[in-house]
Amino acid sequence: MEPTVHRRRLIGLALALAALAATPAMAHHSFAMFDRDKPVAISGVVKDFQWTNPHVWIQVMVPDAKGTPQEWGVECTSVNFLRRQGWEKDSLKPGDKVKLMIFPLKDGSKGGQLNKLVELNGSTAALPGYQ
Amino acid sequence: MRGLVLILAAALAASAASAAPALNARYADPAQPDITGVWQLTGYFTFRADKSIPKLKPPYEGLYARRMKAFDAGKPIDDVTADCLPPGMPHIQVVPYPFEIMQTPGRVTMLYEYAGQVRRIYLDGGQPKDPDPTYYGTSVGRWDGDALTVSTTNIREDTQGDFTGLPHSDALTITERFRRTAPDTLEDSITLDDPKAYAEPFTSVRTYKLHPTWTIGEYVCEENNRNQIQANGVTGFGVPPVKK
Numbered sequence: 420m421e422p423t424v425h426r427r428r429l430i431g432l433a434l435a436l437a438a439l440a441a442t443p444a445m446a447h448h449s450f451a452m453f454d455r456d457k458p459v460a461i462s463g464v465v466k467d468f469q470w471t472n473p474h475v476w477i478q479v480m481v482p483d484a485k486g487t488p489q490e491w492g493v494e495c496t497s498v499n500f501l502r503r504q505g506w507e508k509d510s511l512k513p514g515d516k517v518k519l520m521i522f523p524l525k526d527g528s529k530g531g532q533l534n535k536l537v538e539l540n541g542s543t544a545a546l547p548g549y550q
Numbered sequence: 551m552r553g554l555v556l557i558l559a560a561a562l563a564a565s566a567a568s569a570a571p572a573l574n575a576r577y578a579d580p581a582q583p584d585i586t587g588v589w590q591l592t593g594y595f596t597f598r599a600d601k602s603i604p605k606l607k608p609p610y611e612g613l614y615a616r617r618m619k620a621f622d623a624g625k626p627i628d629d630v631t632a633d634c635l636p637p638g639m640p641h642i643q644v645v646p647y648p649f650e651i652m653q654t655p656g657r658v659t660m661l662y663e664y665a666g667q668v669r670r671i672y673l674d675g676g677q678p679k680d681p682d683p684t685y686y687g688t689s690v691g692r693w694d695g696d697a698l699t700v701s702t703t704n705i706r707e708d709t710q711g712d713f714t715g716l717p718h719s720d721a722l723t724i725t726e727r728f729r730r731t732a733p734d735t736l737e738d739s740i741t742l743d744d745p746k747a748y749a750e751p752f753t754s755v756r757t758y759k760l761h762p763t764w765t766i767g768e769y770v771c772e773e774n775n776r777n778q779i780q781a782n783g784v785t786g787f788g789v790p791p792v793k794k
Contacts, residue, residue, distance in 0.1 A: 447664070448632035448777045448785050449713045451621040471774035473634070473665075476788075492788035494776075497647070499663060499767030525624030530788050 446494065446532065447473035453522040453532045460537065461491060465515040470508040472497050477511060477533065479519070492530040493521055516540050577652035582673075583696045585658075585728055588766060589736050589758035590648040597644055597711040597740075597754050604742065604752035610717045617715035625784045628715055630708060632785040633778055634771035636667055638685035638709030639702055640724055640740055644756060645713075650766050651736075658691055658698060663766045671700050683720060685709055698728040711742070719746035734760040 463481035475495040480488035495501060501510075511517065518538035521531030537543070578586045593599035606614055620627040631637050637645060647664035656676050660669040671691040672678075680688055687705035691698055702724040710716055722744040731737045736758040743751040780786045 446713075446777075447634075447771060449621065449626035449629045449715070451626040451714075452624045452785065452787055454624070469774055472769045473771045473773070473775055474777075476774070476776065492776075494787070497663075497767075497769055499647075499769060502767065503764070524787060528787075 447497070450522075450532060452524055452526070454525045455522045455532075457523065458520050458534045459523050459531070460518060460520055461493075461531075462516075462518040462538075463488070463491070465511050465513055465517055466490060467513060468508075468511040470498060472499075475501055475506075477517070477519070479517060481529070489529055493519060493533050494530070495533040511539070577654070579653040579655055581655065582653050582658070582693060583698075583730070584653070585698065585730050585736060586651050586653055587736075588648050588650045588761045588764045590761055590764075591644060591646055592757050592759055595644050595646050595712065596714060597640065597716055597742075599754075599756070603711075603716055604744075604747075605749035606717070607747055607749060610719065610747040613717050614715065617717075620784070621714055626715070627783045627785075628710075629713070629779070629785050630710075631713075632775075634665065634775050636665055636685045636709075639669075639687055639705055640742065641710050641712055642667055642669070642686070643726075643738060643740060644711075644754075647769070648761060648764060648766060661766060663769050665771045666769055671698075680704060683707070687724070694727075696729055698726075700724075700726040700728070702726070717747060718742065718744050721746040731757070736760070 461479065461481050463479040465477060466480050467476070467478040469476040469478070475498060477493040477495065479491050479493060481491050483489045516539075517536060520534040520537055522534055523531040578584045594601065597603070603614075617626075617628055626632075636642075642662055642664065645662075645664050647662065649660055649662040649664075652659045652661065656673050658671040658673065660671070662668070667686070669686050669689060671689040673691045673693070675690060677688050677690050683704050683706040685706055687702040689700050689702040691700045693699075703722075705718075705720075705722050705724070707718065707720045709718070711718065722742060725741045725743065727737075727739040729737050737755060738758070739753060739755045741751050741753040742748065776786070776788050778786050778789060780789075
């Protein structure tokens with residue numbers, strides 16, 4: 420049986436979990452803007468997944484207190500680092516439902532640095548590593 | 551015919567098998583101790599892993615205090631790397647991105663994944679005479695037993711010691727001592743000697759782990775940089791809007 424695209428992605432994410440080493444969080448710039456002592460969870464729908472350098476970005480629509488979707492920008496590490504952890508350019512797609520742990524911006528605006536992907540389309544079986 | 555194909559296949563397999571461990575050795579120079587390979591920093595990526603800093607003299611002391619105040623407030627300033635300018639020396643030696651060392655006659659070349667940067671270390675005084683300060687300065691290397699000692703001068707004043715913005719003056723001389731302390735471990739003892747900015751020389755001993763299966767990937771910082779420095783001097787976040 421040919422693995423489906425979804426299945427291949429899950430396998431990729433499982434490999435990523437296996438590769439979960441103590442990789443430090445990194446940014447090409449100072450990450451003083453992030454509060455690394457207070458990770459928070461956000462849940463929403465992926466609007467865009469930018470597989471680019473210097474950072475991979477996840478744009479995600481997160482409902483606010485009134486249920487209105489608000490766009491959050493989540494900065495990840497570089498393409499090469501995510502690839503070494505098993506991510507691929509299609510690991511996330513627009514429409515995917517995700518739960519992310521992020522180090523939020525200290526100024527309270529809607530964004531942060533990815534800590535880890537906690538849930539993808541309801542699956543907690545495979546959690547790619549990122550710290 | 552079938553036999554020939556099998557022989558060719560066997561030869562190809564043998565060459566592939568022998569090529570694999572030689573991936574880095576291809577770039578080694580038999581006349582030098584071998585420090586080739588793809589290496590990654592261990593420990594935290596401040597200049598010293600324990601975050602201690604040199605005793606700074608004015609005005610560098612005040613400059614760093616302003617930077618740290620902004621840093622702690624989550625509004626980092628003076629971070630030229632946010633605009634995709636190179637980190638330069640000594641910052642590039644304490645980033646978490648891997649780098650590859652190649653050795654050829656008269657030269658040690660370090661190729662960094664971070665922004666595709668390069669350090670050229672000339673052995674035996676073969677360095678060019680360059681009167682202009684540069685991001686990586688002018689590096690002269692010499693083998694002292696199994697240690698590569700490197701003296702670097704002519705470094706731009708706007709490079710920093712690490713991502714926190716540790717400053718230095720144009721009088722900085724960096725002396726390094728690279729040594730393979732184990733088959734999978736490279737050590738670099740980095741001394742900053744800057745009589746204008748520091749009260750005394752300051753040394754950080756860093757180690758790097760060998761990653762034999764890694765290759766250095768492309769990293770073009772300008773591809774989708776959404777962290778440009780804003781008009782108030784603070785590093786941006788999420789700008790410009792999504793590019794397609």
